[in-house]
């Protein structure tokens with residue numbers, strides 16, 4: 001059918017034509033926003049799940065919901081080895097700019113921007129030793145203030161910055177939401193500073209929330225950092241879509257184009273995509289282009305499957321596999337041989353005929369690259385659904 005009218009959207013962070021099966025999370029976030037707006041004590045939300053289940057898309061939807069309520073919003077994507085100081089400064093700059101036009105006292109905004117600038121510039125020397133050569137200033141044309149949020153200690157500085165940002169939001173009768181994607185990648189020291197700042201803020205009741213998304217082990221990362229983080233955040237684990245939601249994800253966009261699927265076709269698609277949102281979009285995209293007309297049939301799915309699979313093999317699986325070193329690839333192949341459940345690191349070592357300790361660098365490298373996570377102490381699992389199956393299908 002006409003590829004121009006193809007509604008499906010495979011791709012990281014791509015907004016799906018129909019956000020299926022996430023009503024509960026949307027409702028929960030609605031409650032969070034409403035309670036924070038009313039100054040009620042509220043835990044913030046953190047969305048976790050495997051790659052391709054729709055965390056980024058959900059986080060972006062949360063952001064739109066906050067914007068609709070005229071909150072100030074900003075978003076960062078955490079990276080390993082990168083301090084969150086500057087990204088957070090940019091994100092809060094953006095959030096406060098959204099609120100500024102409604103503020104009655106422009107000098108309060110200027111005051112905040114001065115603190116923000118000082119915060120951004122107070123980071124420790126960078127690793128190259130070229131300290132403050134490029135004194136980064138995020139396009140803020142006020143002088144940096146002194147004596148607030150600029151101690152160089154991220155925990156103190158973030159806390160002060162959050163309190164000040166929250167008070168700007170209070171002035172305009174609104175809130176600020178800071179979104180953090182790939183939250184598991186925040187360096188350990190910064191995670192602890194961020195939790196501490198959220199903790200302080202939750203006690204003062206200021207209308208600023210940090211909303212996160214990350215891999216399934218994120219709750220463990222946060223509790224290891226600060227034991228009280230369990231009480232700070234409400235965790236929403238998202239997963240594959242159930243049958244009804246997966247059908248809705250396919251049918252709703254098609255029906256807006258006056259196209260439908262036969263029941264057999266829906267069966268075939270559910271068994272191929274296994275309910276994983278990324279796979280649902282990927283198969284549907286190819287099937288649409290291949291199908292001669294409506295309704296889309298099981299035969300169309302059969303014809304489209306090889307192309308959909310090869311696109312996934314390149315774009316979804318292959319692009320990640322490429323990032324691994326030879327030793328890391330061996331490690332993952334051994335994991336794949338052991339099945340699709342989380343596997344014991346000791347079994348991986350046995351499979352490879354190696355000492356467990358000698359494999360730590362490979363395992364840690366894979367965790368850092370976000371290909372593998374530690375599901376529980378001593379267990380590892382793929383962050384990418386069906387990754388084991390993909391590896392087993394590769395020539396050795």
Ligand SMILES: Nc1ncnc2c1ncn2[C@@H]1O[C@H](COP(=O)(O)OP(=O)(O)O)[C@@H](O)[C@H]1O
Nearest residue numbers: 011012013016020052053054055056057277278
């Ligand atoms: N609820 C949903 N219904 C239908 N498709 C979805 C849904 N959530 C995500 N998708 C699709 O899944 C893919 C992956 O979404 P993304 O948010 O990037 O996942 P993650 O951040 O968890 O890796 C995108 O192509 C997106 O359009």
Ligand SMILES: [Mg+2]
Nearest residue numbers: 012013055056
């Ligand atoms: Mg994502």
